[in-house]
Amino acid sequence: MEQFEIVKDNGPALAFDGELLAKVSSNPNVAYGSSYSGETGRWQVLALYKTQGGKFICERINRTQWQGERDSHNAKVCLNHGEVIEFFGHSWLAKDLYSEAGIDSSEIVE
Numbered sequence: 274m275e276q277f278e279i280v281k282d283n284g285p286a287l288a289f290d291g292e293l294l295a296k297v298s299s300n301p302n303v304a305y306g307s308s309y310s311g312e313t314g315r316w317q318v319l320a321l322y323k324t325q326g327g328k329f330i331c332e333r334i335n336r337t338q339w340q341g342e343r344d345s346h347n348a349k350v351c352l353n354h355g356e357v358i359e360f361f362g363h364s365w366l367a368k369d370l371y372s373e374a375g376i377d378s379s380e381i382v383e
Contacts (some may be wrong), residue, residue: 276289280348287348292323293321294322295374297319298366315335319361319367331361332348341376354378357376
């Protein structure tokens with residue numbers, strides 16, 4: 274287990290002992306093909322951690338390289354995979370994160 278401190282805007286940082294399950298990033302450069310963020314100079318980083326107590330920490334960082342703009346940091350404590358999926362959604366980047374973390378985000382149809 275490692276010690277982590279996740280910074281988030283408009284709230285206290287989240288400090289915990291745990292492990293990084295998955296981390297993915299889009300890219301601000303159109304030359305990177307399938308990982309291009311869709312916005313030159315802006316990209317997103319998603320990370321998922323599991324605490325020693327079994328909770329999940331979701332982290333979303335919206336990065337920018339533009340003068341006058343700031344990175345934004347959002348994070349949430351989740352109890353299960355359903356809450357993790359609710360936080361990250363179903364974008365291609367979120368699906369990459371789920372794949373890396375071994376989370377099935379399929380909708381079950383009967």
